[in-house]
Amino acid sequence: MTEKKEKSVLGGILSRGYSAIFYDNWPIWVGGLLIAIMSIVTFAWARPWGVAGGLRNWGDNFFSLIGVYSAQPLSPLISTNSILTLGLLWGAFGSALMSKQFAIRMAPPLEMIKGVVGGTLMGIGSAMAGGCNVGGFYSAVSALSFSGIAMMVGLIIGAYLGLRYIYWELEHLPSGSGGASLREPKEKGFSWLQVEPYLGAAILIAAMVCAWIYNHKALTRVGGLLLCGIAFGIIIQRTRFCFVRGFRDPFMTGEGEVARAMVMSVVLSMLGFAALKWTGLRGEDAYVAQAFWFGGLVGGIIFAFGAVLSGGCGSGSVWRAGEGQVKLMIAVTCFALSMSLFETLIDFSTGLQALMGHRAFLPEFIEYKWTIIGIAVLMFVYYMLVTWNEETDKFTVEM
Amino acid sequence: MVDDIKPDETLDCRGLSCPMPILKTKKAINKMDSGKIIEVLSTDPGTKNDLPAFAKRGGHEYLGHKDDEGFARLYLKVK
Numbered sequence: 001m002t003e004k005k006e007k008s009v010l011g012g013i014l015s016r017g018y019s020a021i022f023y024d025n026w027p028i029w030v031g032g033l034l035i036a037i038m039s040i041v042t043f044a045w046a047r048p049w050g051v052a053g054g055l056r057n058w059g060d061n062f063f064s065l066i067g068v069y070s071a072q073p074l075s076p077l078i079s080t081n082s083i084l085t086l087g088l089l090w091g092a093f094g095s096a097l098m099s100k101q102f103a104i105r106m107a108p109p110l111e112m113i114k115g116v117v118g119g120t121l122m123g124i125g126s127a128m129a130g131g132c133n134v135g136g137f138y139s140a141v142s143a144l145s146f147s148g149i150a151m152m153v154g155l156i157i158g159a160y161l162g163l164r165y166i167y168w169e170l171e172h173l174p175s176g177s178g179g180a181s182l183r184e185p186k187e188k189g190f191s192w193l194q195v196e197p198y199l200g201a202a203i204l205i206a207a208m209v210c211a212w213i214y215n216h217k218a219l220t221r222v223g224g225l226l227l228c229g230i231a232f233g234i235i236i237q238r239t240r241f242c243f244v245r246g247f248r249d250p251f252m253t254g255e256g257e258v259a260r261a262m263v264m265s266v267v268l269s270m271l272g273f274a275a276l277k278w279t280g281l282r283g284e285d286a287y288v289a290q291a292f293w294f295g296g297l298v299g300g301i302i303f304a305f306g307a308v309l310s311g312g313c314g315s316g317s318v319w320r321a322g323e324g325q326v327k328l329m330i331a332v333t334c335f336a337l338s339m340s341l342f343e344t345l346i347d348f349s350t351g352l353q354a355l356m357g358h359r360a361f362l363p364e365f366i367e368y369k370w371t372i373i374g375i376a377v378l379m380f381v382y383y384m385l386v387t388w389n390e391e392t393d394k395f396t397v398e399m
Numbered sequence: 400m401v402d403d404i405k406p407d408e409t410l411d412c413r414g415l416s417c418p419m420p421i422l423k424t425k426k427a428i429n430k431m432d433s434g435k436i437i438e439v440l441s442t443d444p445g446t447k448n449d450l451p452a453f454a455k456r457g458g459h460e461y462l463g464h465k466d467d468e469g470f471a472r473l474y475l476k477v478k
Contacts, residue, residue: 105443167422240444248418255453
């Protein structure tokens with residue numbers, strides 16, 4: 001074989017690999033599996049994965065900057081909350097570029113309004129439940145907190161109500177589609193799409209440089225969390241993993257694939273968290289929010305309703321914003337501002353705090369082993385329900 | 400192949416994001432006769448995954464997509 005031929009074979013392997021990773025979307029269950037692995041790695045490295053806390057930090061900094069808050073919040077460059085969410089946005093942006101899926105996508109006015117309302121509701125719901133679908137549900141259930149279960153029930157109810165609203169909107173409000181333009185620079189002889197993968201690679205390499213700088217400034221944990229966040233961003237963008245679909249799709253199309261992937265992911269992540277907590281390697285109180293049961297349940301309802309309106313949950317809105325969807329950028333901004341305001345309100349009011357509920361770490365009531373079995377059984381029940389619904393369409397809401 | 404498809408109806412979902420393209424398609428095909436072809440225009444990259452899955456579940460035939468200037472045209476034959 002000539003050298004040239006060998007090169008083209010190697011080139012072929014590389015380009016097939018590239019297209020498998022960045023052209024085709026990955027199966028959804030792979031997303032669930034990888035998210036579970038990263039969730040455990042992130043907790044073992046420093047702390048559980050969260051998204052809304054970062055948004056809150058950005059909101060806090062904004063309000064402090066314009067003089068609404070007198071206290072100076074933690075810098076977004078140091079706050080681990082902020083770094084995880086920044087990583088998610090960064091990773092999704094880089095990954096969308098690598099797969100030539102980045103484009104500024106405008107939306108019709110009605111969709112923009114839904115972004116504002118949905119984002120604001122998600123902020124309020126997160127403040128009540130002690131986190132979004134990630135920190136309030138996914139990481140909370142993993143962390144064996146009862147409020148995570150309460151939020152799960154709330155999320156199911158909220159997704160149902162949100163879907164009912166969307167159906168109503170489809171019948172009664174004028175169609176908002178069309179007319180919305182996709183703004184794509186189209187200079188002659190210059191194809192934006194051709195450049196995207198190189199830009200994406202540069203952006204992901206820049207993230208590693210940043211992590212290296214953190215390491216040099218003796219902030220290794222923060223730098224590592226940035227990389228964890230970026231891994232979440234890439235995984236979620238490539239699999240288009242969306243928690244709100246895990247709760248909405250069974251009602252909407254009857255599809256249970258995302259729900260099953262999500263449930264599998266929660267159980268795996270929970271096993272990892274339980275190991276880290278049970279052995280005393282990590283604090284038992286980590287991610288056990290003071291939100292059982294009112295905050296988790298009602299916060300979950302409000303959150304999921306908002307998530308269905310905006311078309312993305314906490315993590316989902318952030319990665320879609322990273323992909324260039326203007327509606328989700330608006331939703332994320334409103335999310336950050338409303339969460340900051342509402343959580344500050346709760347912080348200042350003992351009455352509201354009492355209303356949200358108390359901390360409930362399940363092993364304190366029923367030991368570790370029954371907690372693990374109980375959560376696994378509960379998730380299995382949801383798994384069976386959505387699969388049964390897939391066959392029978394019993395819960396699927398017809399238009 | 401996909402280039403030869405002559406759609407009976409075109410549904411413009413450009414600018415809309417998940418779940419609106421799927422729901423609008425669902426609504427539109429409810430009013431269409433069996434065997435008719437609907438063309439869905441979408442700027443949301445997710446539609447390329449969601450529409451085939453939706454078609455499979457509903458028993459419709461997904462005929463494929465082609466990329467246009469900044470959006471995709473997806474084709475579905477109603478059950």
